Amino acid sequence: SQTIHQWPATLVQPVGSPLSLECTVEGTSNPNLYWYRQAAGRGLQLLFYSVGIGQISSEVPQNLSASRPQDRQFILSSKKLLLSDSGFYLCAWSVGGTNYNEQFFGPGTRLTVL
């Protein structure tokens, strides 16, 4: 069966510090991968998605970036965090080849920027 992991689970970082969140998927090949952000009391905002290694699409302009160095690994990064980057970050995957099929979510990372 497929599983999706995210780490760390929680993170407290000062403004201006770098960020690296990691997401890995097991039990499937060539998945579509997604990064979402959920601000407090808000819905989900799609940040990035990837249909293959090295292929990243950005949905919103921001100081975050994403990379996919391996088929089942998706990394969210920032060189300098802003206060507004605080939120709950969710990684998700779906079956490759389609982008309208159900997505499966990881447990999330709670990021607090102070």
Added chain:
Amino acid sequence: AQSVTQPDIHITVSEGASLELRCNYSYGATPYLFWYVQSPGQGLQLLLKYFSGDTLVQGIKGFEAEFKRSQSSFNLRKPSVHWSDAAEYFCAVGVYGQNFVFGPGTRLSVLP
């Protein structure tokens, strides 16, 4: 513009009462429809999905949803709510060639 709306931001029901959460979408093409549930501090779990066929879809945890094309709706229902159903519920729509769009969510509170 394509959109998904969940008109109710917050709903409170008593345990044992019935529940209906509303979802409306605006898409030109036939959509794929989903309901997810999110417990506090957790990821999202898929409750049910509709791709085609029978417009009444059964999901996990006793939930069901009905697709009504004429009303562009996909409302989620449960005949008897349990305290453990308290969570945030998201409707989502997928259309061929485009990414998912999630609704803003409805927070469900359950009174004992």
